[in-house]
Amino acid sequence: MSDWNLARNNLQSLLIEFVIENDLDFLFIAEHSSIADDFIIQLNTLSPHTYKQLESGKCDKVKAFTRRSLSTVGLASSSSRYAAYHVDIVQSIPPRKLLIFAVHLIDPYNHSLTTRSRYILKLKASIEDTERSLGSNNTLLIGDFNMNPHDYGISGVNYLGALNSKIAAKRNTIKYLDEEHSLFYNPT
Numbered sequence: 001m002s003d004w005n006l007a008r009n010n011l012q013s014l015l016i017e018f019v020i021e022n023d024l025d026f027l028f029i030a031e032h033s034s035i036a037d038d039f040i041i042q043l044n045t046l047s048p049h050t051y052k053q054l055e056s057g058k059c060d061k062v063k064a065f066t067r068r069s070l071s072t073v074g075l076a077s078s079s080s081r082y083a084a085y086h087v088d089i090v091q092s093i094p095p096r097k098l099l100i101f102a103v104h105l106i107d108p109y110n111h112s113l114t115t116r117s118r119y120i121l122k123l124k125a126s127i128e129d130t131e132r133s134l135g136s137n138n139t140l141l142i143g144d145f146n147m148n149p150h151d152y153g154i155s156g157v158n159y160l161g162a163l164n165s166k167i168a169a170k171r172n173t174i175k176y177l178d179e180e181h182s183l184f185y186n187p188t
Contacts, residue, residue: 061104103143117153162186
């Protein structure tokens with residue numbers, strides 16, 4: 001799995017080479033305006049696998065691709081800044097559900113840290129709603145958050161709660177100001 005922010009640079013041939021060399025199951029691309037309409041055709045011509053572009057719903061900030069051989073991948077929810085996909089992994093025993101949120105959040109040039117952190121609160125509420133509706137908290141967040149991993153919007157337990165700790169890696173909750181908050185593991 002990989003996430004690339006192309007920053008509007010034409011890196012299509014390099015990206016195709018990267019996908020093939022790393023044998024990716026998923027690819028998420030932000031700032032993808034340089035990706036040509038024939039990207040998937042070129043990728044499938046050169047790759048030993050067949051890839052497809054996933055539906056992105058309301059999100060035009062991230063393009064998502066996956067191998068056709070993967071079991072069930074579908075759009076779970078979306079907004080203008082993220083697309084969430086549910087994946088049924090039937091190759092594992094027992095079969096598992098995975099929820100992938102591919103994000104490209106608001107930029108720091110036009111939005112303050114406070115505004116971006118408030119947006120994180122909306123994202124976290126959507127994550128928790130989607131987890132409840134799918135009955136799984138096996139969630140992966142990937143993409144361009146446009147924030148430092150240690151900004152309070154990312155690491156604050158009353159915001160996203162993405163921490164670099166063993167507790168967060170187990171996806172536990174923490175009680176803060178008399179409220180339970182879920183945690184994410186952030187390996188950065």
